[in-house]
Amino acid sequence: MTADPSTTKPIKADDAETIETDVAIIGAGLTGSLAGAVLARAGYRVVLIDKRTVPPHEFRVEKIAGTQVEIFRRLGFLGDIEAASSTFDRVLNIREGKVVDVSVRRAYGIRYSDLVATARRLLPDSSSFIRDEVTGINCSADLQHLQLASGKRVTSRLVVLATGMAGALGYNLGMTRRVLAARHSVSFGFSIAAPEDAPFDFESLTCYGGRTTDGVDYLNLFPVPDGMRANLFLFRDPNDPIMRELRRDTKATLFRLMPGLQHYVGEFRVIDQVQNWVMDLSVIEGHVQPGIVVVGDAFQTNCPAAGTGVSRLLMDVERLCTEYVPHWLETDGMGIEKISQFYSDPDKIAADQRSLQVAHFRQALASSTDIRWNVQRRLHFLRRSITHRVDRIRPGWIARVRSALR
Ligand SMILES: Cc1cc2nc3c(=O)[nH]c(=O)nc-3n(C[C@H](O)[C@H](O)[C@H](O)COP(=O)(O)OP(=O)(O)OC[C@H]3O[C@@H](n4cnc5c(N)ncnc54)[C@H](O)[C@@H]3O)c2cc1C
Structure with a gap:
């Protein structure tokens, strides 16, 4: 109208x-x-x-994906967002040094x-x-x-x-x-570069936390027009000394929190200010x-x-x-x-x-020590990696089974 x-x-x-x-x-x-x-x-x-x-x-938000893309399209603005962003289609998802799966969908990285x-x-x-x-x-x-x-x-x-x-x-x-929830999560955002500004071996990468005591949900690396951004999300006391370590010695602290990350990311350096937010x-x-x-x-x-x-x-x-x-x-x-x-x-x-x-x-999945959540966490990642393996052997099979069951 x-x-x-x-x-x-x-x-x-x-x-x-x-x-x-x-x-x-x-x-x-x-x-x-x-x-x-x-x-x-x-x-x-x-x-x-x-x-x-x-x-x-x-x-703040630095990537647009999923249903957000659809609404931008409906509003007629997707072309403008695309022109100002870096697009990426594949996210390599890892946890505890192993590949969980690879998500395939168009996303947009933008400051x-x-x-x-x-x-x-x-x-x-x-x-x-x-x-x-x-x-x-x-x-x-x-x-x-x-x-x-x-x-x-x-x-x-x-x-x-x-x-x-x-x-x-x-x-x-x-x-x-x-x-509703005071100091619910802590987020870190910063930019990284590989030695001699070489390209990374992945388009985008997500590394999920392994130990509930660390409270790490995930680290996501994705391209924006001026380089590679890193977003890290934790559910942990914002006064914990780990917060200062993440700001001061970011790379070493990440490698300690997420063993196996180094194998996929390689060497890198943090090239700008590490910004962090505590969210209610x-x-x-x-x-x-x-x-x-x-x-x-x-x-x-x-x-x-x-x-x-x-x-x-x-x-x-x-x-x-x-x-x-x-x-x-x-x-x-x-x-x-x-x-x-x-x-x-x-x-x-x-x-x-x-x-x-x-x-x-997300908070419970990353940090709850409750037995129900321990089981749910295992099932969550197991389901994803089985789906990924089956789909690698028989591409499109899972999607066909799902639509047949609908
Ligand atoms: C660290 C972080 C990471 C996030 N990551 C994601 C993510 O990955 N995905 C996702 O979907 N969302 C994410 N979000 C949430 C997302 O960024 C916010 O939902 C979004 O930015 C909110 O936009 P807004 O316009 O409502 O508010 P804002 O962007 O805060 O805009 C408010 C504006 O109001 C202006 N203003 C305020 N008071 C006055 C006044 N009196 N007069 C004139 N102007 C005024 C300010 O200058 C400001 O420009 C993240 C948020 C944070 C904090």
Whole structure:
């Protein structure tokens, strides 16, 4: 559905003290930028506000894969993502020095800052982007008012709050965050290079942790346009001395935590800063309010090891911007009855719940010493390696059996 062209005159953000628009999006990370692009391309007046002109080099999602690829395709953005990334099709999966299996599927490696910059470029009119900090919000069932640090104001019919996991703005409206799992996981991100910058022997490699006491879920190595990235995910006390060792003597600590890794990776050096994050799993509360809708990490945080953050935010963007906002803008008002339709969307709820389920699954698989999980862990990797071996002997056989059984 597209907007009535008579109401879609571009805004002149720089020369107006009060900017009027249909939708004001606060936060131009991946969620806000994609939401802005979808709505603006459908003809709605959109203002996208972020306090930073250039997305910083922060460690966040660095690869797009699986269902995420499908949603990017549906939104019409996959070509742009592909042009800015390194593509890879095969991941060699190893554990305790042995091959578990080889996953074959198209994936895209890209730094988060480049991903966000690409998403911002999808806006059809760059003047819809405003570099500013939103310092105040006033929402109602009629019009919404934003106060910016520069003194400018924005008036809109709807506010989309996409301020990420640290966004404090919702607190001004009485929203709170409920922590579901404090310090749930620890993630490390850094770049590596082989001696003399020779190519590695693999396209992409995942090494799973072996001992539950180490709490290592997996190390994933994959290409991005400027080299080879490493993402390491652990479920372990963030104050454990191993964290400092991983930052200071990364390679030796990895080889110690994952015996057998060296055989597949060979010698390498870490060539940039080792960034790390400690993640809480949390969800927003008190968010069902008129005039404002909360999306992406601002709504719920994710376990990086689960790799579901982008699936969730893409679901938010797709359902909100292709289904609900077009209907909401057809009639006057932006009351709770409209806003709550989005939060009740079955696909959105399923994506949010799945993200939490996968987070708990990964934690238990990597670190639970419970007997049930010891058995489950063995079965999990055994099943994968049997499937891999059978499929190597008789390619496509497993897929044919599965489809025959359906
Ligand atoms: C270490 C790590 C690894 C991850 N790995 C994966 C992975 O492999 N796979 C996966 O699917 N997901 C992963 N994720 C999750 C994924 O990165 C996030 O879900 C995603 O980046 C969230 O995007 P966002 O736009 O909601 O938030 P953000 O990217 O945080 O964007 C929020 C934006 O809001 C702006 N902002 C905030 N307050 C204001 C204000 N008052 N005024 C103006 N602007 C404001 C900020 O400047 C920022 O640009 C990972 C996360 C982390 C932390």
